[in-house]
Amino acid sequence: MSTTARERRRDIVDLAHTTGLASVDELSRRFEVTPSTIRRDLAELTRRGEIARTYGGAMPLGAPGAEPTFRQRNLEAGVAKAEIARHARTLVHDGETLLFDAGSSVAALAREARSGLVATVATTSIAVIQQLADSDGIHLECLGGTLRPASQGFVGPLAEAALERLTFDRVFLGADGVLASGHVVEADLVQTRLKELMCRQSERVYVLADGSKLGRATFRARAALPEGWTLVTDATATTEALAEFAAAGVDVVVAPAG
Structure with missing residues (x-):
């Protein structure tokens, strides 16, 4: 994984926690990458338990409206x-x-x-x-x-x-x-x-x-x-x-x- 991707994913987690919600479109524009790249980032961060997916974006774990994992x-x-x-x-x-x-x-x-x-x-x-x-x-x-x-x-x-x-x-x-x-x-x-x-x-x-x-x-x-x-x-x-x-x-x- 490139340094750029690593830094982008770290910033996505920070944004989810500071703003409460990060949509795919917003993140795509912010980081100047395609929506599909952002979706892959969100999937990986969700797999690692760092964020929770929502319809069209991501939220910090435990936030109202965040989708819990099956384990949760x-x-x-x-x-x-x-x-x-x-x-x-x-x-x-x-x-x-x-x-x-x-x-x-x-x-x-x-x-x-x-x-x-x-x-x-x-x-x-x-x-x-x-x-x-x-x-x-x-x-x-x-x-x-x-x-x-x-x-x-x-x-x-x-x-x-x-x-x-x-x-x-x-x-x-x-x-x-x-x-x-x-x-x-x-x-x-x-x-x-x-x-x-x-x-x-x-x-x-x-x-x-x-x-x-x-x-x-x-x-x-x-x-x-x-x-x-x-x-x-x-x-x-x-x-x-x-x-x-x-x-x-x-x-x-x-x-x-x-």
């Missing part, structure tokens, strides 16, 4: 995710064809489904693949494409083309946030397009989201959910938040504690 997500709300996963496991039945989205909550469901379930599971998630690869009862179908490091999931035209040829009894979605208006909030438009396609190909739609994600609209990208979708959350959800979803006609399931 996995450490958040572990008890709540386990409770949600245990309840979600009761919703699936032997012989069904299931679709598992990327995300730490859905990965927790995959752990619950490792034994005792005889079903077909298709997924875009590396974490789900790792959980189910050696499960005796699961016929696992892996939907490849372009890997998003932050979510450890595959997106893009290849994943979409595979999904368009398949149908499912149930899909289980993760989310950065979920709104009573019937939308899932994500950091990236390619994720929202993929989630909408997942919903169209599935008979039943479930969103797995702990209480902290209800009403949270940290990012700008939105995926519309179909009528009749079900929210599976946990006991940390506030009464006010649950009432908002219920008033909107959403089927809300609160997983029992313990």
Whole structure:
């Protein structure tokens, strides 16, 4: 790596921390390099854990609006995710064809489904693949494409083309946030397009989201959910938040504690 690239990346980190936000276009103009060069810089800095990617740019780690890494997500709300996963496991039945989205909550469901379930599971998630690869009862179908490091999931035209040829009894979605208006909030438009396609190909739609994600609209990208979708959350959800979803006609399931 040249000294110029090293210095540029160091300056990008400094800018993200001092200004709070650095967009690809701004950085491209500032350093007089192409947007693709900046995107490579951001990808490398994200991989090293020095910044967090956002839609169209970067922010310092821990800043509001910064997209956490999959590892960071996995450490958040572990008890709540386990409770949600245990309840979600009761919703699936032997012989069904299931679709598992990327995300730490859905990965927790995959752990619950490792034994005792005889079903077909298709997924875009590396974490789900790792959980189910050696499960005796699961016929696992892996939907490849372009890997998003932050979510450890595959997106893009290849994943979409595979999904368009398949149908499912149930899909289980993760989310950065979920709104009573019937939308899932994500950091990236390619994720929202993929989630909408997942919903169209599935008979039943479930969103797995702990209480902290209800009403949270940290990012700008939105995926519309179909009528009749079900929210599976946990006991940390506030009464006010649950009432908002219920008033909107959403089927809300609160997983029992313990």
